[in-house]
Amino acid sequence: MITKDTLLKAISLTKNNYFKNVVKKNGKYIYSYLPEENKKKKGYNILRHAGTTYSILEAYELIPDYELLIVAESAINYIINKVQDFEVNDIPVSVAVEKDTIKLGGNALTTIMLAKYTQITENYKYMELMQRLARYIFETQDKSGEFIIQKQRYSTKEKYHFKSEYYPGEAILSLIRLYQLDGNKDWLNSAEQASNYLIKIRDKRADINTIIHDHWLLYALNELYREQPHNIYIEHVLLITKSIMKSQITDNTENPTWNGAYRLPHIRLESTPTACRSEGLCAAYHLLLDNGYKKKASKIIKTIDVGIKFQLQNQLRPESVVSYKNKKLCLGAFKRGLKQNDLRIDFTQHNISSLIAYYKILSNKG
Numbered sequence: 001m002i003t004k005d006t007l008l009k010a011i012s013l014t015k016n017n018y019f020k021n022v023v024k025k026n027g028k029y030i031y032s033y034l035p036e037e038n039k040k041k042k043g044y045n046i047l048r049h050a051g052t053t054y055s056i057l058e059a060y061e062l063i064p065d066y067e068l069l070i071v072a073e074s075a076i077n078y079i080i081n082k083v084q085d086f087e088v089n090d091i092p093v094s095v096a097v098e099k100d101t102i103k104l105g106g107n108a109l110t111t112i113m114l115a116k117y118t119q120i121t122e123n124y125k126y127m128e129l130m131q132r133l134a135r136y137i138f139e140t141q142d143k144s145g146e147f148i149i150q151k152q153r154y155s156t157k158e159k160y161h162f163k164s165e166y167y168p169g170e171a172i173l174s175l176i177r178l179y180q181l182d183g184n185k186d187w188l189n190s191a192e193q194a195s196n197y198l199i200k201i202r203d204k205r206a207d208i209n210t211i212i213h214d215h216w217l218l219y220a221l222n223e224l225y226r227e228q229p230h231n232i233y234i235e236h237v238l239l240i241t242k243s244i245m246k247s248q249i250t251d252n253t254e255n256p257t258w259n260g261a262y263r264l265p266h267i268r269l270e271s272t273p274t275a276c277r278s279e280g281l282c283a284a285y286h287l288l289l290d291n292g293y294k295k296k297a298s299k300i301i302k303t304i305d306v307g308i309k310f311q312l313q314n315q316l317r318p319e320s321v322v323s324y325k326n327k328k329l330c331l332g333a334f335k336r337g338l339k340q341n342d343l344r345i346d347f348t349q350h351n352i353s354s355l356i357a358y359y360k361i362l363s364n365k366g
Contacts, residue, residue: 001305002312007359008063010315014332014352015059015068018316021329022052022345023071027078030329032344035316038325041342046098049079050109052349057116058356069121076117079110083129084154088139094132097154104140104150107133108170115177127182134178137171138190145197147171168198169216176223192228195221199236208243213264215280222287234291241284241296244277245303257338260310270337271314275350278307282357301361308358311351313338 022030029049032041053075060068079096086095086102096106111133114126140149151162172191179187195217203211218240225233249267252258261269262277281304289297314334321327333343334351 002308002358002362004359004362006312007308007355007362010312010332011059011352011355011359012063013315013317014334014348015063015065017328017331018333018348019056019059019068020071021326022333022348023075025074027074027076029075029345032342033326033329034342035321035324035326035330035335036341044098045346046079046082046096047103047105047109048344048346048349049075050096050106050113052345053079054109054113054116055349055353055356057113057120058353061116061120062356062359072117076113079113080129083110083133086136086154088136088149091135091139092132093136093139094129095136095154096133100154102136102152102154103164103167104137104147105164105167105170107136108167108174111137111174112170112177115174115181118181124181130178131182131184134175134187137175138186141190141194144201145193145195146201147194165212166214166216168194168202169214169218169220172220172224173216176220176227179227180223188227191220191224195224195233199232203236206239208239208246211239211243213240213244213247213277213280215276215283218280218283222283225287225291234287234293237284237287238293238296241281241288241300244281245299248277248303248306250306257313258310260306260308268337269339271311271334272336272347272350274307275311275334275347275354278304278311278354279350279357281307282354282361285361304354304358304361308355311354314347315351316343 030040031044053072056072082096083094084097086093095102096110111130114130118124118126140147142148147168149159150164150167151160152158172194175187175191218237221233221237247262249258249261258269261274264273281300285297285300316330316333321330324330334347335341335343336347
C-alpha cells in the first residue's frame with residue numbers, strides 16, 4: 001500500500017512548485033499549458049478556477065505555508081471580481097458571472113471555496129457573500145427539490161435548457177458547507193430536498209451499470225447524513241461506490257501501468273477521472289466506516305490505493321521536467337494521462353484533493 005510519506009512528498013511537490021507558479025499576479029490561472037512546447041492554450045472556466053483554489057486551500061490546511069495562502073487569496077480576489085448582483089423571484093442574490101453566463105456549479109464551487117477559506121482561517125469576511133451566492137441556489141430549486149435553473153444568461157436572464165450531472169452535487173455540498181458555518185436551516189433543508197430528488201426521482205431507475213459516478217454527491221451525502229441520518233443516503237452511497245469499484249482496472253498483467261484506471265465504459269488512461277473517483281471513495285469510506293460498514297470500507301481502501309498509484313504515475317517529478325523550459329510551473333503538476341502530457345488546472349486540483357483525502361484516512365484524521 002501507499003505510505004503517508006509518499007503522499008506527503010507528492011502533495012509538497014505540488015504545493016511548492018506548480019501551485020505557487022500557476023497563479024498570475026492578477027489572480028488568474030495559467031489555465032491550460034503544453035509543457036513540451038512551452039505554450040499556453042486559450043480558454044478558461046471559472047468553475048475550475050474555484051475548484052483549484054479550493055484544492056490549494058486544502059494543501060495549505062494540511063501543510064501551512066503563508067506564501068501559498070497569499071497565492072490562494074489572489075485567486076479568490078480574481079473570482080470575487082466576477083461576482084455580480086442579481087435577482088431571482090424578486091430576491092436579491094449574488095452570482096458568479098463568466099462570459100455573461102451564470103452557472104449553478106459556478107455559484108456552488110465559489111461557495112465551497114469561500115467556505116474552506118473561512119473554516120481554515122477563521123476569517124468570516126466572506127460570510128454575507130456566501131449567503132447571497134447560496135440564496136441564488138436556494139431560489140432556483142422547485143418543490144420537487146430539483147435545481148431547475150442550471151445555466152442562464154446574466155444580461156437577459158434567459159434560461160438555458162441545460163442540465164449537468166455534477167452541478168446538483170456541487171450545489172448540495174455548498175449548501176451543507178455554508179450551513180456548517182452559519183447554522184441557517186434553509187441551506188440544510190434545501191440540501192436534503194435536492195438529495196431526495198436525485199435519489200428518488202433522477203436516479204430512481206439507475207443500477208450498478210448506469211448510476212453516475214458523482215464524487216461531489218458522495219462528498220455531500222457523507223456530510224448530509226451526519227446532519228440528517230436517513231438510510232437512503234447510505235444506500236445511494238453504496239450503489240455509487242459499488243459501481244465505481246466494478247469499473248476499475250485491477251488485474252491487467254499485460255499493461256500493469258493501467259491498473260487503477262477505469263473503464264467508463266471504455267478504458268480511460270487519464271489521471272482526472274481516476275482522481276475524481278478516489279475523492280468520492282474517500283468520502284464514502286468515512287461514511288461507511290463510521291456507520292458499521294467496516295468490511296465495505298476496507299474494500300474501498302483497496303480501490304482508493306490502486307487508484308492513487310495510477311494517479312501518481314502522472315505527476316511530473318524532477319526527472320520528468322528536465323527538458324521543459326518552465327520547470328517550476330510543471331513540477332508537481334499532474335498531466336492529463338499516461339499518453340497525454342498537457343496540463344490543465346483541474347487535473348492537478350482533483351489529483352491533489354484525492355491525495356490529501358487519502359493522506360487523512362491513513363493518518364486517521366477524518
